[in-house]
Structures are given as C-alpha cells and as structure tokens.
Amino acid sequence: MSLYQFMTPIKRKKPADENQDPLQSSKKAKPGDSVSKRKQACAYRHEWAQGRETWLYYRQDEGMYCKLCQKYNKRPFDRDTWNKTPCRRLRLGSVKEHEQSAGHLDALKLELLSTTSHNIAEVIQPEVGHDAIVSAFKCLYFLAKRRIPHVANFEPLLDLLTQLGLTVKDDLHVAKNATYCSDHSVREMLHFLSSTMEDDTIQRVQKSDFFSIMLDETTDVSVEEQLTLNCRFLDESGQLSVKFLKIIQPLNLKSNDEPNHLPTVSLNAETIARHVTSYFAEYGLNFDNLVGIGTDGAAVMTGNTMVS
Structure with missing residues (x-):
C-alpha cells in the first residue's frame, strides 16, 4: 500500500438538505x-x-x-x-x-421554564391563617344575614375592623396578588357558605318524619324569573323549624332526565313541578314525608300538575 493512498482525501457524503425535494434527489428510483x-x-x-x-x-x-x-x-x-x-x-x-x-x-427548556413559573404563580399561594379565614366568613355571613350588599361592602367592613384595632384585613393580605378581598373571592366564600348551610338543612329535613315546602315566584334585578324554595319540618327536639333551601333559576337549568331538553321559556306549572321533583331527587328527599305545600294561591302554583 503506497503513501499516496493515505494522502488522497476521502470523499464524504454531504448532509441532506432539509429543504431538498426528495423527488429531485440524485438517488435513482427503482425500476418498479x-x-x-x-x-x-x-x-x-x-x-x-x-x-x-x-x-x-x-x-x-x-x-x-x-x-x-x-x-x-x-x-x-x-x-x-x-x-x-x-x-x-x-x-x-x-x-x-x-x-x-x-x-x-433550548427552545423547549425556555417553554418549560415559562410554563412552570406561570403555574407556580397561579397555584402556589401563601397560606392564610385559620383565624383570618374564620373572621372573613363571619363578616360575610353578617352582611348576607342582614341583606346588605356583600360584594360592595365586604372590604369596607374589613376597613372598619382595622380602625377598631383588629387585623383581619392585614391577615388576609398575605401577598401582593393574594388579598382574598376581591369580588371573585367574596363570591367563592358566599358559595361555600350557602352550600354548607343548605347541606346542613337538608340533613335535618331528611331526619324529620314530616316536612312541608313553600314555593314562591320572584325576579332578580335583571327581571329574570326565579323560584324560591323554603321548608318547614320538625327538628330533633320536636320543635317546628322554618328554613330557606334554595333559589332555583329554571331559565338556566336543564332537566337531568332529559339531556336534550331546552331551557325553560317561562315558569309554568310543568316547569315548577319538574324542577322541584329534580331537586328532591338530587338531595334524596322523600315525597312520602311531604305533608303540605304552601303557595301564594296563584293558579300556576295550585294546578293539578303540581300535586299529582
């Protein structure tokens, strides 16, 4: 083997161009x-x-x-x-x-870093003390119980407590982006309050041998029809108790038994009967223990559809 063979440059294959059309490649296609x-x-x-x-x-x-x-x-x-x-x-x-x-x-690492930072900012929030949360719920319950507009008056009430020497608002402000005094936070706390109170009332009604319901039609500030549902029952001590259960908005609900059922156009007898029945089924209330229905005497409330 001569030295010339070692000095001859080796022809290497050029890397394939990603934009080269494979049909125009120099590689010949097979005859078949x-x-x-x-x-x-x-x-x-x-x-x-x-x-x-x-x-x-x-x-x-x-x-x-x-x-x-x-x-x-x-x-x-x-x-x-x-x-x-x-x-x-x-x-x-x-x-x-x-x-x-x-x-x-490198681009993938930057994307992962950006996504992780965003998730941490949204999910991981500094914890609020138990006493501060309890005080906040008590303030909200005070406003709701007295029918005072809670969203607009929740933070001013906390400001009043601060002037009286209490640190409820300061304890809720655990971070710049976590104040727990926003409208969204107030609505969430109100939802938890109403759900807890409703569940407690339902459990007491389920234990009662007899109960009755009271229905009334009303409208909200947007003149949207609503159905208020209240109940009367005998508690554990045998005393008569009257409790508010729920505000049903039939126009925004669909029947669970009829997935394709369209939202209700108006509160008629059939609509009221369907949604009250659906509410009883959802919370396990027994119709056999229902001994009375109280209404305002309107025809839509006292028709045969409701009591059948």
Whole structure:
C-alpha cells in the first residue's frame, strides 16, 4: 500500500438538505417504483404530531414548522428551516433530527421554564391563617344575614375592623396578588357558605318524619324569573323549624332526565313541578314525608300538575 493512498482525501457524503425535494434527489428510483408511490412516501403524516402537538405543525403545500423555534427565534443548525422557512423534507427522520437539535432543545427548556413559573404563580399561594379565614366568613355571613350588599361592602367592613384595632384585613393580605378581598373571592366564600348551610338543612329535613315546602315566584334585578324554595319540618327536639333551601333559576337549568331538553321559556306549572321533583331527587328527599305545600294561591302554583 503506497503513501499516496493515505494522502488522497476521502470523499464524504454531504448532509441532506432539509429543504431538498426528495423527488429531485440524485438517488435513482427503482425500476418498479411508480411516481405515485414515491409521492406517497414523502407525504406528511398526522401521526407524526402525536406527542409533539406543542411544537410541530404542518401547512399544506408549504411544509413543517416548529412553534417553539418560532416563538423563541431559534435557528437549529444555523439555518432558518423550521423557523422562518418550512422543512420540505417530509420524513419522520427529519422530525426526529430537529427534535434532538440543540436549538430546539433550548427552545423547549425556555417553554418549560415559562410554563412552570406561570403555574407556580397561579397555584402556589401563601397560606392564610385559620383565624383570618374564620373572621372573613363571619363578616360575610353578617352582611348576607342582614341583606346588605356583600360584594360592595365586604372590604369596607374589613376597613372598619382595622380602625377598631383588629387585623383581619392585614391577615388576609398575605401577598401582593393574594388579598382574598376581591369580588371573585367574596363570591367563592358566599358559595361555600350557602352550600354548607343548605347541606346542613337538608340533613335535618331528611331526619324529620314530616316536612312541608313553600314555593314562591320572584325576579332578580335583571327581571329574570326565579323560584324560591323554603321548608318547614320538625327538628330533633320536636320543635317546628322554618328554613330557606334554595333559589332555583329554571331559565338556566336543564332537566337531568332529559339531556336534550331546552331551557325553560317561562315558569309554568310543568316547569315548577319538574324542577322541584329534580331537586328532591338530587338531595334524596322523600315525597312520602311531604305533608303540605304552601303557595301564594296563584293558579300556576295550585294546578293539578303540581300535586299529582
């Protein structure tokens, strides 16, 4: 073997250009291959995006793009492919090659860091002391019990307590973005209050041998029809007790027994009967223990549909 063979440069294969059309490649097709089969082989397959939905997408008649490389302006292999220009080499190998490129991995790390920081800011909030939460619920219960507008007066009531030397509001302000005095927080606390009180009343009614209900139609500030439901029952000591149960909004409800049932147009006898029956079924109230129904005497309340 001569020294000349070692000095002769070795011809290496050039890396495949991702934008090179496979049909125009210098590789000759086999004699038995048809043009349609070769075109089908280089077509984009939607299953390639399974597990890669966060970054891979395909544009018809253009090629494949990477959302993350576009978002963080990464140029894998120092080329604009996958970012500003599409990858026209429609092969699963091209997808995997880009997936392992340094530029794409950097973009993936930035996306994970951004998502993690966002989730931590939303989910992980500083804890509020138990005493502060109890005091906040007592203030809200005070407003609701006296029919004082709670959303507008909750924080002013806390300000009054601060002037009296109590630190309820300061204890609720555990962070800049966690004050627990916003309208959203007040509505959530009111929902918990009403659910707890309703569950307690339902349990007492279920233990009673006899009970009756009182129905009345009313409207809210937007003149939307509502149905108020109250009950009378004998408690554990045998004393007569009257409790508010719920405000039913038939116009916003659908029947559980009829998934395709459209929202009610008006409060008629059939509507009232259906929603009261649905409420009894939801909370396990026995119609056999129902001994009376109290209404305002309107025809819609005393028709045969209601008592049948």
